[in-house]
Amino acid sequence: MSHSVYEIDFTNQLNLLDSASFIYKIAHRLSEKKRACWVAGGAVRDFWLGRTPKDIDLVTDAEDAEILELFPKAVLVGQKFGVYKLPFHHEGRNIIIDLTVFREEDDYVDGRRPQTIKRATPLEDAKRRDFTINALFYDLENFEVIDFVGGVEDLQNKVLKCVGDATRRLNEDHLRLLRLARFKAQFGFSVPVADLQAATDLSDLIRTVSGERIYEEVLKIVNSHNEVDFWSQELTQKLWFSLGAEINPEQLVKLPLLKQSGFSANQQLVMSVVVLWKYAPEAVEFLKARLKCSKEEAQLAKKAIDYHAEVAKGKVALDMALTVDTERDRDLVLNILDFFAASGDLLQTYLSDVKKYLETYPKPLLTGGDLVGKCEPAKTLTLLQLVRHMQFEKKIRTSEEALTYLKNQNLIS
Numbered sequence: 001m002s003h004s005v006y007e008i009d010f011t012n013q014l015n016l017l018d019s020a021s022f023i024y025k026i027a028h029r030l031s032e033k034k035r036a037c038w039v040a041g042g043a044v045r046d047f048w049l050g051r052t053p054k055d056i057d058l059v060t061d062a063e064d065a066e067i068l069e070l071f072p073k074a075v076l077v078g079q080k081f082g083v084y085k086l087p088f089h090h091e092g093r094n095i096i097i098d099l100t101v102f103r104e105e106d107d108y109v110d111g112r113r114p115q116t117i118k119r120a121t122p123l124e125d126a127k128r129r130d131f132t133i134n135a136l137f138y139d140l141e142n143f144e145v146i147d148f149v150g151g152v153e154d155l156q157n158k159v160l161k162c163v164g165d166a167t168r169r170l171n172e173d174h175l176r177l178l179r180l181a182r183f184k185a186q187f188g189f190s191v192p193v194a195d196l197q198a199a200t201d202l203s204d205l206i207r208t209v210s211g212e213r214i215y216e217e218v219l220k221i222v223n224s225h226n227e228v229d230f231w232s233q234e235l236t237q238k239l240w241f242s243l244g245a246e247i248n249p250e251q252l253v254k255l256p257l258l259k260q261s262g263f264s265a266n267q268q269l270v271m272s273v274v275v276l277w278k279y280a281p282e283a284v285e286f287l288k289a290r291l292k293c294s295k296e297e298a299q300l301a302k303k304a305i306d307y308h309a310e311v312a313k314g315k316v317a318l319d320m321a322l323t324v325d326t327e328r329d330r331d332l333v334l335n336i337l338d339f340f341a342a343s344g345d346l347l348q349t350y351l352s353d354v355k356k357y358l359e360t361y362p363k364p365l366l367t368g369g370d371l372v373g374k375c376e377p378a379k380t381l382t383l384l385q386l387v388r389h390m391q392f393e394k395k396i397r398t399s400e401e402a403l404t405y406l407k408n409q410n411l412i413s
Contacts, residue, residue, distance in 0.1 A: 003123065006145040006152060010047040010138060019056060019095050022088040026058060026097065027140040029070045035062040037140055038122075040100070041129065044136040044145060048155050049187070058099045059125065059137065067099065074099070082117060104128055123148050130169055130176050131183065132161050160189040166198035174205040177239055178217050185221065185230035196235065203238045211292035214243070215269070218291075222265045222272070227255045231276060245286050247276045254343040261339035262331070270297045271304060271339070279308040304336050311346050317353035322388055330358050357392050365391055365402045374412035383411055 014020050027037040037060050043053035060067070067074055067084055075085045082101040087094060104120035104127070122137060129135035132151040139146060149163050160183050162169040162176075170176050180199050184191055191199075206214075221230045230236055237247045254275050258268045270287060277283040284301045287293040293301075310320065320337075324330045337354060340346035366387050371380050383406060390396045396405055406412040 003146060003148040004150075004152065006147065007143060008048075008145055009143045011143075013047050013050075013052060016052050017056065018090055018093070019088070019097055022086075022090070022095060022097055023056060023058065023140070026071070026086060026099065030060055030062055031141055033062060033066055033070065035060055035066065036122075038146070039138040039140065040125075041134050041136070044138045045133045045151070045155065047138065048136070048145070048152070056097065058097060059102055059122075060099060061102055061119075061122075064101075071099075082119070122146065127163060129163050130173070130179065132163055133183075133187075133189075135163050154189075158187070158189045160184055160187065160191050160195075162195050162198075166192075166195040167202070170199055170202050171205070174202075175209050175213050175217060177202060177206050177235075178209070178214065181230060181233050181236045181239065182217060182221055182224075184235075185226040185233065186224045188226075188229070199235055200238060203235070204242045206239045206242050211290050215291045215293065218272075219265060219269055222268045225259075227272060228252050231255065231272070243286075243290060245273065245277065245283070245290070246280065248278050251276050251278060257339060257342040260342060262335040263339075266297060267300055267335075270301050274301050274304050275343075279305045281305055300332065303332065307333070307336055308340065308345065311340060311350075317350055318357060318389070318392060320354050321357035321392055322385060324358060334358065362391055364388060365396065365399045370399070370403070371412060374406075379411075386411075 014023065017023070023039075030037040037058055039047075040057045040059040043056045046053040062070075064076075064082075071084070071086050073087055075087070077083050077085055082103050084099045086097045086099055088097065089095070102120050102122055102125040103117045104124040126135040126137070126148040129149075132149045132154045134151070135147075135149045136151045137146040138144070145152065150161075154161050160180065162180075170180070177199050180191065180195070183189065221227055231247055232249065232252055237249075240247050255272055258271050258275070263271060270293060273287060273291075274283045277286075284298055284305065287301050288298045307320070307323075320333075324333050334355065337346060337351050341348050341351045364384070364387075366384055368380050368384065371383060375383060387396060387402045387406070390405070391402070396402050403412070
């Protein structure tokens with residue numbers, strides 16, 4: 001297969017990266033050994049599109065002994081995959097740069113990894129990659145983009161195409177099904193009918209992918225600000241259904257509002273699942289069991305679902321404020337209620353009333369320990385809620401006043 005070479009200088013974009021000086025150092029040392037040092041994959045794609053890549057992968061034809069001689073601190077993280085981690089230190093931070101040897105792969109047997117790999121030519125390395133726009137190389141020394149698979153033409157035509165046979169590529173690593181939908185949304189590219197049909201036919205294979213990998217892929221969508229384009233795709237919805245989750249298309253318009261409500265990217269991911277599932281309780285178990293979300297993230301999902309139900313039932317503002325246990329919890333509750341108000345599920349006046357109660361979050365005057373031996377254990381929670389209620393209404397201001405009130409009402413001994 002012939003290849004195309006495009007003379008283009010990405011130095012200015014490369015210099016924006018903290019790792020730039022170390023990348024040049026690696027390239028210079030390999031060049032002195034007459035070895036190649038090329039940028040590979042997604043970073044080249046991003047350079048071409050005028051984006052700043054988050055990660056840089058370098059690829060070389062150097063032998064293992066040469067790599068270890070040039071970079072004594074290099075760590076081989078998987079001998080059969082030929083991936084070296086090169087550590088550097090920059091302004092108090094540790095920077096790790098991946099250096100991989102050109103390689104080809106044999107058959108995949110688990111929908112994730114090939115059984116073995118072996119050293120190969122740049123052409124063979126390009127042919128093993130997922131999409132043509134991710135199979136480009138950039139020669140740092142000669143300022144050239146090397147294209148074996150037509151990736152540059154696809155970038156120019158805004159086409160997202162599998163390398164070679166789509167069914168084979170997608171069958172090799174089942175996460176590529178979700179990556180196809182992500183890249184389509186992220187770059188706004190079209191997908192050839194044959195490639196899209198192959199992904200649709202294979203959509204059930206997404207079930208074999210671990211929750212952690214799916215979570216990380218969806219998180220990239222949240223960070224890319226293309227959620228609506230991603231979730232509205234028929235392929236995404238088919239994949240999500242295969243995972244056992246639901247997407248209600250009419251909820252898509254609410255997703256951009258999540259970014260305005262103070263949620264972190266991880267929290268936006270959780271809330272997206274909850275919102276698209278229309279606050280169904282099943283979303284919590286899906287997040288925990290299928291996406292392997294953290295305990296805190298699962299709690300956020302449950303809180304959002306519970307609060308949505310309480311709002312629907314018309315819970316008064318003070319009762320909503322009383323559900324807040326800690327100052328950290330207060331901020332999370334306000335984020336949820338802010339989102340409800342923005343999406344039309346909650347009146348702004350209600351939100352304002354809750355905020356008035358929580359404006360200066362008052363530390364609880366009593367704890368369960370203060371009532372030990374003074375009342376029946378079964379009544380402790382009720383009494384604490386009573387005191388908290390009066391505290392929010394500023395009828396009780398100190399712990400002493402709280403205990404005195406309970407005694408005068410013959411509620412404690």
